[in-house]
């Protein structure tokens with residue numbers, strides 16, 4: 328897979344960060360199909376947890392061990408054990424990648440890979456510093472199922488530039504796995520925000536997500552999927568399927584809302 332390596336996030340040229348050899352093309356060469364499952368996060372109600380467990384257990388059903396990537400968090404061991412506990416019922420064992428002395432081998436032999444949420448800047452810095460971006464991308468393109476939630480969904484995109492997170496560390500690059508050809512804004516909501524100030528409901532006047540995504544589109548023209556909390560996207564290398572709700576942003580076009588069961592292509596053209 329070739330990426331534009333000279334990617335400079337601060338330039339003012341509107342451009343597309345391309346995945347030049349798409350997973351769909353690779354699939355035609357007889358390789359295993361790409362299996363990517365991305366979650367927005369906000370899995371905080373019992374109904375959402377049930378959907379999550381059912382999608383994840385199906386996604387991981389071919390293997391017995393999941394390599395968990397906890398680098399978006401500061402507490403690698405604690406996060407890995409919490410995940411094992413949370414998903415314990417689905418039958419897989421979770422191995423924290425921080426525990427491996429040969430992480431590249433662990434990745435290439437993984438039955439499945441799960442990249443957890445937290446801070447996306449910290450995550451992409453750790454992935455670059457540990458030399459894990461190419462190995463994980465290659466494993467997924469060769470058919471290893473990938474699950475990414477929230478920050479783990481951000482890094483599945485060509486870059487992690489549509490995160491909501493603060494840049495608490497400086498990564499060497501924003502380039503990410505590019506295992507899906509569009510950007511994701513997780514935990515998306517359409518704004519406008521009201522909050523409680525004591526007993527009073529008060530307006531919040533900061534930018535909405537749609538405004539931030541429009542700012543992104545002044546510099547880049549990769550489509551952006553605003554994933555509402557509790558939603559999931561399955562991507563097979565050429566087509567996606569939405570569980571839950573999402574809003575698609577294409578440069579120069581009005582945002583479009585999509586609902587449970589919608590299917591879409593690499594340009595986020597949905598078919599309801």
Ligand code: ASP
Nearest residue numbers: 444445477478490491492
């Ligand atoms: N902080 C989020 C998470 O991983 C990512 C984001 O909002 O962009 O939960």
